[in-house]
Every structure is written in C-alpha cells, then in structure tokens.
Amino acid sequence: MDILTITGILLALFAILGGNVLEGGHMSSLVQLTAFVIVAGGTLGAVMVQTPIRTFVRAMKISSWVVFPVKLQPEEAAEKIVNWSNIARREGLLGLEAIAEEEPDEFARKGLQLLVDGSEPEVIRSILEVEIDSKEHQDTQAAKVFDGLGGYSPTIGIIGAVMGLIHVMNNLADPSKLGSGIATAFVATIYGVGFANLLFLPMANKLKSQVHAQSQFREMIVEGVISIAEGENPRNIETKLQGYYL
Template sequence: MKAATAIGIGIAAIAIIMAGIMEGVTPTALLNINALILVLGGTAGAVFGGVGMKRFMAIPKLYMKAILSQQPNLAERVTTLVAFAERARKDGLLALEEEIEAIEDPFTRKGMQLVVDGTDPDLLREILEAEIDAMAARHKLGSSVFEKAGGIAPTIGVLGTVVSLVHVLGNLSAPETLGPAISGAFIATLYGVGSANVVYLPVCYSLQMMSAKEVDERSLILEGVLAIQAGDNPRIVQQKLLSYVAPAERLEVEGGGKADLKAVAEPAAEAA
C-alpha cells in the first residue's frame, strides 16, 4: 500500500492517545511545549552532529519517500524483459538499439546499452553489480538517519525528565505542587520514547524494506539482461526471472500477453 507507513504511524499514535484517555489522562495533560522543544530540538541537533548537513537536509525528502513511494512491480519487469528477449531472438541484439532510448529506467537502459555495445558478460555483470551495491550503500545512509534518531530520542527524553526533576526537587517546600510537576516531568520521556518507536524507527524500517525491494528489482533486471545477451530462449528467461517474483504475482506474467517494449515503468524511488 502506498501510504502504509503513514497509516501505521497514525494508528499507533491514536492507540497511545486513546489508551491514555481510557486511563483517565486528559489530552491537554499530554501537551507540554517545553518538553516537545527539548526532545525535537535535542534529537535534531544530535542527529545533525552525527550525519552532517547534506544528509540532515535530505530528511524531508526521505519522509516523503517512505510515505508516498510505491514498491517496484517485479512482474511487470519480467514481462518487459521477456519481450526484449523475444525481440532479440527474432531480430538479433542490434535490433534492440532502437528501443533503448524509450526505456525510462536508467538501470535497464544502461544494461541494454551495454548488451548492444557487445560488452563482455563478466564485465557487464561487474558494472551492473557495482551499480546495485552503490545504490544499496546510498539507501543505507538514508535510513541510518532515522535509525540514529530512533536511538537518540529516548535518551534526550530521559534527559528532559531529569532536568525537570531537578527543578521539582529544588522546590520541595510546596508539596501540593509535586504531583503535577512530577507528572509533567515524565512527558519528555513519553515524547522521546514515543517519537522513536512511532515515527523514527518505522520510517527507518520502511526505507530499508524499499531498498531491499529495489535491490531485488535490479538483481532481476541484471539476470534478465545477461540472459538476453546469452541468447536464452524467452521461456527460459521468463522462468529464470520468475524466481524473484512472489508466487501470488506470477500469474500476472504467466497469464498475460506480450509486453510493450517501450512500457518500462519508472524505477522505485531511491532513498538517496
């Protein structure tokens, strides 16, 4: 689902608030601007210090990718590559050159261009595997920003609680204020633990899952390109590539017609 991350975060947040209300906590009791500034500001500062300006400024873009990006359609990739294999088997590899410019996915276009240029198969694999490894490394850097935030936020929340308790313990002369003051002190811990486990870590896991899916997609394309270069039978190419596709999605390939060579979907958004 395209907005699964946002929906999941919303469900978790609503569940926490509803549980608090059922325990008798009023929504206004959970609102503490000072604690919010401390946790969000402290976490942002610590993350900025750990990842640097460039990766920190990419955070809004990464949020959008985690929430809005769709998973790659592996079945569609198989159909398209099989169509390329059929064309190459019928008219030769050079006949694919006229189709290359219409390919929207840069990785597929690069692979097919290397095939048409007559690149050695071992070198072709090496080049495309380097592309996959570099992409996975970029994705890991992106998701690590939220992983760091998920580890830092609870600690910042505890620090906020300690700061508040220092103030509370310095005013023991007014016992009637101790209850509300101590209650308010723990709001910072709630914000820290809550933001880490409801927002930062789910976004991190979403980006990691997207990265794994795109690695699978590019691995599929790599094997398809090599099979086309080797002149494998299109049916053999299809069966080889279907190993990357979930069983429930294979009927889309096995029962569908031939793909339009120009209809190569855009790649999944990179968390770069």
C-alpha cells in the same frame, strides 16, 4: 500510498491516547511544548552531529517512501525483458538501440545500452552490480539516520525529565510551580520513548525493506540483461525471472 503505515500510526495513537482517557487522564496533560522542544530539538541535533550532510539530506528525501513507497512492477518488467529478448533474437542486439533510447528507467536503459554496445556478459554484470551496491549502500545509510533518531530520542527524553525535576527542586518553596515541572519531566520521557518506538524505529525498518526491494528489482533486470547477452531462450528467461516475484 502505503495504507498499512497510516493504519499502524493511527492505531498506535488511538490505543495510547484512548488508554489515557480510559484511565481518567486529560489530553491536555500530554501536550507540553517545552518537553517537545527539548526532545525534538535535542534528538535532531544529535543525529545531525553524527551524520554526513549528504546522507542526512538523502534521509529526508526518502522519508516519504514510508507512506508513498517507490512503485515496483516486477511482473511488467519481466514481460518487458522477455520482449527485449525476442527482439534481440529476431534483429540482433542492435535492434534494441531504439528501445534503449526510449526506456524511462535509467538503470534498465544503462543495461540495454551495454547490450547494444556489445559488452561481454561479465562486464555488464560488473558495471551494473557496482551501481546496485553503491545505491543500496547510500540508501541504507540514509535509512539508518532514523535508527539514530530512535536511539537518541529516549535518552534526550530522560534529559528532559531530569531538567524538569531540577526545575521542581528549585521551586520546592513554591508549591504552585511543582505541578508544571513534574508534568514536563514525565511528558518529556513519554515523547522520547514514543517518538523512538512509534515513529523513528518503524520508519527505519520500513525504509530498509524498501531499499532491499529496489535492489532485488534491479538484480532482476541485471539477470534479464545478462541472459539476453548470453543468447538464452526467451522462455527460459521468463521462467528465471518469475523467481523474483512469484
């Protein structure tokens, strides 16, 4: 679990809601179902219009990375690659066949299988880098869905505010209805700006950093596999791979 994400959300809410209380405001004044429906529904609908369904579904799937990021262990992976190198020097590349079948990481398993098949280093790099680029592009596009949510949310909040003011103008003759209309107008704006800057945009940036970290991790595996294919010394491979995490 990403403690920093949880702490950041709680701190932001505490600061905003606490400031409201210090100014003499009431928590109930910030709870407006109508404003929430307008902002949440309108923002989600706008993003669904601009996003391909495959990308939208992927965005929903990786949203959990904000709190539960994919666990990457580059040091352990580097040790494993050095071990593969030692086996390859002792037994040849065919000695990695059994290890490839048992490797849990699909990307690393593909690299090992290419090694066992005797593929040239340039061919191995080309195949694996195509997969890295494709995966990074797909996940980056998914992360940008939250950029879209952050972009539309304030605008939809303004739409909610204008609708609230229209409601006020239609009821000028009835002062009892003016308060609720004005409240909806301002709360909709708060929801739009708040969702964008406290949730959607930070989520987008955190997801992008996660995608980049995963790509770096896969690039380390590629570099290790290529080094084994080229017959480099295990110590040199270890030193090279340390540059990815030290």
